[in-house]
Amino acid sequence: MATSTKNRLSRNIIGDRVRKARQLFDPPLTQDQLAGRLAKVGIQLDRVALAKVENGLRCAFDFEVKGLAAVLKVEANWLLGVGGRSQAARKAKYPQ
Secondary structure, eight states: OOOOGGGSOOSOSSHHHHHHHHHHSSSOOOHHHHHHHHHHTTOOOOHHHHHHHHTTSSOOOHHHHHHHHHHHTBOHHHHHTSSOOBHHHHHHTOOO
16 A cells, blocks of 8 residues: 655655755755756766655765755755754844
């Protein structure tokens, strides 16, 4: 019996923050644009994989978290929800 998406536990904790950082990027990045920037630094995550990360359906490996943080100009700890803030949040004085 198939489990609905709503009933599945999230397989990662960075998805919402990846989406937020991507949308707060100046100018905002599409998933395709983010995938292209990641490819330039050697991280192979296509648009579909990014969508799965953002929706909590795919885990992100440690090296992917590090690459996402670098490309999105945020701290890896912020993506992980452990502390720190995004660059956009610091500029706009948004809370964590």
